[in-house]
Amino acid sequence: MRRERLAYLQIHPEDNVLVALRDLPAGFMIDFAGLQFPLLSAVAAKHKFTLHALPQDASIFMYGVLVGKMNVAVGQGEVIKTENLRHASDDFKMGTRKLSWIQPDVSAFKERTFNGFHRSNGSVGTANHWLVIPLVFCENRNVLTLKSALEDKLGYQVESKDYSDEVDALIARYKSGASVDELLAVDLSSAKANIRKSRLFANVDGVKFLNHDMGCGGTRMDSDALCGLLAGYVTHPNVAGATILSLGCQHAQASILRDEIKKRDPQFDKPLFVFEQQLEGTEQELMQKAIKATFAGLSIANEQKRKPAPLHKLCIGLECGGSDGFSGISANPALGYLSDILITLGGSVILAEFPELCGVEQELSDRCIDEATADKFMHLMKTYNAKAEADGSGFYMNPSPGNIRDGLITDAIKSAGAAKKGGTSPVTAVVDYPELANLPGLNLLCTPGNDVESTTAEVAAGANVVLFTTGLGTPTGNPVAPVIKLSTNTKTFEKMPDIIDLNCGTIIDGEETIEEAAHRILEYVIAVASGEVQPKAVQLGQDDFIPWRRGVSL
Known part of the structure; x- marks a missing residue:
């Protein structure tokens, strides 16, 4: 049932500003809580205006909390903007516990389930992915090479346009002698979308390649935090397993990653393949091993099926x-x-x-x-x-x-x-x-x-x-x-x-x-x-x- 759309709103009873819910012109009459006054200037939708005339340094409250102080005195019905308001917030300290709350009615969802991937540690995933992760930015190129080799062949190419048809259309017009203005006016709306190949592993939602610019050269705190973050992804319920590429000499060592994984899941049992380029030798040796391991891991991940949770x-x-x-x-x-x-x-x-x-x-x-x-x-x-x-x-x-x-x-x-x-x-x-x-x-x-x-x-x-x-x-x-x-x-x-x-x-x-x-x-x-x-x-x-x-x- 559609309800009457309001022109403005007070969010909290203690607020001394109102929010415009649509564009309001200067002179628009406000009738609120016994107050009647015109807007002194136009107020765009989403912006705020004062309920009362306020002196310089007056406090502005929204959501029942202090959100700013006035830089200058303003009249009743004046729009709040950066020129007249500066940031301010209340200080905070240890207070009393306020733990009572009104729980919502959940009867509509109490017996509901979703179909997810159940992991051995009791967590349930909403997806089933395989990860390929570099421990250091030096391995980003190798990760992208794996992406190029695996993604399209396995049917995980993104089901969106790559815009190559648009480029072909512009190349043809350029070769025919089109001017700059004519190139800008070319209609590209008929360009085709890519067609996605069917997945080889039907129960695996994707192979994800997580490049980053960390792992060495920064602080040890950052590299340790990176290992913790990556461990969070490897142990994530939406992840079936991972292939890790390491250079070997970086701060973010594979041993640190394994320790972080153990912190998060002491009984970790997902397939995890770690390859160190400085041990493997040639790029070909590294890549062939990583491809074989990832393919084998995907076959294991494909055994997972969605079940009610x-x-x-x-x-x-x-x-x-x-x-x-x-x-x-x-x-x-x-x-x-x-x-x-x-x-x-x-x-x-x-x-x-x-x-x-x-x-x-x-x-x-x-x-x-x-x-x-x-x-x-x-x-x-x-x-x-x-x-x-x-x-x-x-x-x-x-x-x-x-x-x-x-x-x-x-x-x-x-x-x-x-x-x-x-x-x-x-x-x-x-x-x-x-x-x-x-x-x-x-x-x-x-x-x-x-x-x-x-x-x-x-x-x-x-x-x-x-x-x-x-x-x-x-x-x-x-x-x-x-x-x-x-x-x-x-x-x-x-x-x-x-x-x-x-x-x-x-x-x-x-x-x-x-x-x-x-x-x-x-x-x-x-x-x-x-x-x-x-x-x-x-x-x-x-x-x-x-x-x-x-x-x-x-």
């Missing part, structure tokens, strides 16, 4: 990128409600991107199950922000130009909306990168706000599905876990249907409640986890993988 075997990674002024009132709260549903069912949720939790530290620390967990969260937040400030870029520098243009003026505004993805349940664990964060309940994982670095870390921490909200649009994906993209507004969803899976703009449009959207999203998650639906990022082969160097990355 309860929903508590899902571990959902929560991510946002290209956020806008609607993120915190549509897609993110919908994921928050979904998170509460899954946690009530006994599942796991990972909330990351610590620079985007600035301003809500007190709420999240108070929700931690005990003081030790709260102290760890606060310590990680303070240490990370202090390092950023020491490098001249605190958390307040997090919003991107696109964020600001679409209404996220300060980091605290962005963070308060981003945190809504985590729902209302207690925080069961706080985990530092690159460790596992897959305990039942809400896990806080220390990662940057950088979309790909954070998604890469969440998957290594155990997420077997990632839910990614976006207001501006982003193609981000992951090689191992399916990344489901959710638009915060209908306009972006309709403009970028090739990269976005679901529309949460229906909440803004008055077509759905947050609860209804959450139920719809979870139904889609179940279909994806069962292999019945491929998200757009999977279809496009958007295998983004960037390990985090523990420096400043916002």
Whole structure:
């Protein structure tokens, strides 16, 4: 049932600004909570305007928390923008535990299952991949050579256009003497798409090649963290086994990787083939051994088949990128409600991107199950922000130009909306990168706000599905876990249907409640986890993988 679409919204009763839900012209009359006043200037959709006249240095509240202070005095009905608002957030300290929460009705999902790949350690994968990984950047070329040799022959070539037909059309026009303007005007809409070959190994979803620029030359901390991250991928429930290429002399040694694997899975029994180029000798010897081992491993992986699993075997990674002024009132709260549903069912949720939790530290620390967990969260937040400030870029520098243009003026505004993805349940664990964060309940994982670095870390921490909200649009994906993209507004969803899976703009449009959207999203998650639906990022082969160097990355 369609509901009346509002023109503006107060997110929290304590907020002293309203959010425009559509473009509002100057002079538009506001009638809210006994107040009637005209807008002093035009307010674009997603942006905020004041409920009262405010003096210089007055505090601005959104989501019930401090998100900024006024640089100058403003009148009632004035738009909030970078020129008149600066970042500000409340300090935080050890508080009392606030662990009570209202669990959602989960009757619709209590007996539901998904069809996944059951591993010997009790985890369940939503996909079945084989990995080829370099321990050091020196092996990247060899990994790409393996990719060239294996991917197409085995039927794993991405089912998307390579645009070679478009290039052929332009070459023909150029040879015929076309001018620059004529080349720019060529119609390429009829160019053909690639045809995907059938897979040789029907039960293996893909062979994934994870190149990176680390493993040596940096700090030992970074190389050790890389081994931990790669171990998270090798032991991941969506992975059947791996081929590892090592040069031999680098910091990131195979022995460190094996130790990290054992930390995460003491009874690890997946096929694991490690080849060291300096021991093997010639490139041909290395490559032939790696090809034979990978092919044999794929034949083992192909014996795995999907079987029913309860929903508590899902571990959902929560991510946002290209956020806008609607993120915190549509897609993110919908994921928050979904998170509460899954946690009530006994599942796991990972909330990351610590620079985007600035301003809500007190709420999240108070929700931690005990003081030790709260102290760890606060310590990680303070240490990370202090390092950023020491490098001249605190958390307040997090919003991107696109964020600001679409209404996220300060980091605290962005963070308060981003945190809504985590729902209302207690925080069961706080985990530092690159460790596992897959305990039942809400896990806080220390990662940057950088979309790909954070998604890469969440998957290594155990997420077997990632839910990614976006207001501006982003193609981000992951090689191992399916990344489901959710638009915060209908306009972006309709403009970028090739990269976005679901529309949460229906909440803004008055077509759905947050609860209804959450139920719809979870139904889609179940279909994806069962292999019945491929998200757009999977279809496009958007295998983004960037390990985090523990420096400043916002």
